[in-house]
Amino acid sequence: MSNPVLAEKAVVIDGVAKVFNEGGDSEVAALSGIDLTVEAGEFISLIGPSGCGKSTLLRLVGDLLAPTTGEVMVFGKSAHEARLDQDYGMVFQHPGLFDWRRVLANIELPLELRGWSKDERSARSAEMLGLVRLEDFGGHYPRQLSGGMQQRVSIARALSFQPKLLLMDEPFGALDEMTREHMQLELLRIWRETQTTVVFVTHSVPESAFLSNRVVVLSPRPGRIHSVVDVDLGDRSDDTRQDPAFFEKATEIREALRAVEGNG
């Protein structure tokens, strides 16, 4: 059942807690008392020290995990319904491309699963290839591409069916600094062009400040929301990285993280 009032909200997390191995010897309280709302079209980052449950939280939104208590709504539906309706695309730290499929076929995978015709698929995958600027590499196999190019294919795959929500779990974590900065700009361009909502998990302070409208700082064991930092830097470009306002925001986030790690 779609709720018209909440439909404006991309994600509503309401009183969510997650306990792994509940009742067992290795019981771990991963998240506790999480309330968070993500507006449609927003770019929000989750940041925190390792063990703060940021990846777990992302997986709760994607219904890859179920919350122990509380509720996750995605576009006014339960996270489970949203997954069944394939309302979101997912990008992991590792590109996770299928080695046996050429780049185009990788991008077309979710379309294939949705039963698109061959013509519709190739039209869309060609368009996506242009979006991530890999026009010349459609016929390549993943192993013939660099890590950054593979991650761009992975983003194209996640966006191929034009989901309104993009969940990204440290997507640039395995890339070198130069590639990473380039990919951040590309992602922002794609975000503007597609008007997708992005929930982005990272452990990099500058990355979160550079990309997001809001940065959610999580504290560890169990994961809680420590603070939410609003970031308003206007349209980002490479110059933004030298902007004093950018440094100010990065410092604010860093201080929140220090406070969190001190308590942890």
Place this chain on the structure above:
Amino acid sequence: MKGGRILRVLVATAIALLLVVGIWEGYKWVGQQTGDYWPGTSIDLPASTDDLTMPHAMDIADELFEEVRDGRARLPLYLFLLKKGWFTLQEAAIGFTLGLTVGLGLAILMLRWRVAERGLLPWINVSQTIPLIALAPIVVTWGRQQDLPDMLSISLIAAYLTFFPVAVSALRGLQSPDSDHVELMRSYAAPWWTVLVKLRLPAARVYLFPALKIAATLSVVGAIVGEISIGTKTGLGRAILEYAQRYAVSPERLYASVIGAAVLGLLVFGLVSLAEWIVVRRTGEVTS
């Protein structure tokens, strides 16, 4: 590139063959000089070098062109072996296909239900400890009761050897996709069957092919042993059995038929390798 590859394989094969013949003849020559002792010692060589134990390589090669009786016809031994080998190859091919199907089926069953993995895997392992010689008469008696042709019983024996490496490696391959891939398919709300076809089966190929090479040669071994223990009137196994009994008269003939069996094994190995190259290598995937 592809032509160069084939040429390299051919040259390597020829060199290997020359090397084997060289060692064979060299060893024989040394033994003949010293009276089957290690040179300069009175320690016996591990194998005697007389013409009965080790016929000359050239004599074995010549034997391939000697005429033998095949029913009422007479034809050169190599043609005779080819004919028998063709028969054995068919049995092996049916056995291989059966074993592949059963092995894959079992692997999918074990993947789907962990209970099946715990229940089946020990039995699959135990199955390979039963000697073929004991199994063959059981299979053939049962087969004749069901009015199955002996050829099919032999294929069943070949399948019995074949399914094992397939089942074990296919299970490993089906379980090989990492959690990112599985989560990705979950995020697409893909049902189990779709995950199997789009992700697990393609991922299993790199694990499967090395096992298929073993399985292919095993299917030939199974077919030959099956022929021998069933006592069929045809096939390479029958020829080997016959020549083994007349070894004292013409050892060259047994060696020649063994070469025939080896060539058959190499042939099926080569066919699977070719299939592997077509299916896996060109995508740049790493084979295990």
